[in-house]
Amino acid sequence: MDKVESSPALHHAWVSSASRRVRFALEEKEIGYQSILVDLLAFEQHTPEYLALNPNGWVPTLVHDGVPVVESSVICEYIDEILQGPPLVPHDPHERARMRVWAKWTDEVVIRAFQVANWNRMMAPVARTWTDDExxxxxxxxxxxxxREDWRRMARQPFSKADIDHAISNVRRTLERMESDLAAGPWLAGANFSLADIHLSPYIVRIDEHVDRGVRLQDYPRCSDWWQRLSSRAAFARARIEPVTFKD
Structure with a gap:
């Protein structure tokens, strides 16, 4: 397929981990894009106008040639497939398979683990101020x-210690799997930087939020070295993948 050069529009939020994945991919491709910020705490993602673009009511959404593309891992592959720039999906079929395994693990395990671990700190203080009618x-x-159920819990019955302990266990499992895979090469898929590394980056940057829960990146030497390589990339800085600090 021929690569196209038209600039997309990205509906996103700076603090959203899913948005960060897509911004990182766009910056690696060195593609200019229109940045349209969505205020998550004002619930702009639930307005009729936004739901017309993304019926799930979450960010990000990429609009390219007038067509919305949703789900951050799907958007990232779309960016690589359709837009000019350095490849983010490995040519080698084995590396490509490993990349997609990591994409699946991130979508199915990592995202939920960080939602549970972080939402008590980020969202619950907001939701607890609402009246029953609100x-x-x-x-x-x-x-x-x-x-919807997650927000109900944030407002009235935040995640329990058992919920959070399970989430932190999955964070540790992720670091252990990364440590193992990184024995085969400098990047998660092998020899080449890929979407596997991009997908994990917005979550690993937040590891230090859980030092008080016994999770430390420095306990995983290959992960620490990988993080130094990844966070030194110019596109990483441009994507604004920064630590976030919240208090209990």
Whole structure:
């Protein structure tokens, strides 16, 4: 397929981990894009205008040639497939398979682990200030049942210690798997930097938020070296993948 050069528009939020994945991919491709910020705490992602672009009601959404593309891992592969710039999907089929295994693990395990571990700190203080009527009004605008239930819990019954312990266990499992895979090469898929590294980056940058829960990146030497290589990339800085600090 011929690569195209038209600039996309990205609806995103700076602090959103999924948005960070897509910004990193765009910056690696050195593609100019229109930045359209979505205020998550003002629930702009649940407005009718935004839901017309992304019926899930979350960020990011990439609009390219007038067509919205949703789901951050899908957007990243779309960016690599359709836009000019350095390849982010390995040519080698074995590395490509490893990249996609990491994409699946990130989507199915890592994202949920960090949602549970972080939402008590980030979202619960906001949700606890709502009246019962405000809770119901907010929930009615959330189109995805699982996300609606998460917000209900943030407002009235935040995640338990057992929930958080399970999430932190999955964070450790992720670091252990990374440590093992990085024995085969400098990047998660092998010899080449790829979307596997991009997908994990917005979550690993937040590891230090959980030092008080016994998770330390320096306990995983290959992961630490990988992080130094990754965070030194020019595109990483341009994508603004920065630490976030919240208090209990």
């Amino acid at each position: 809770v119901e009004q907010r929930l009615a605008a959330i189109p995805v049942p699982d996300r």
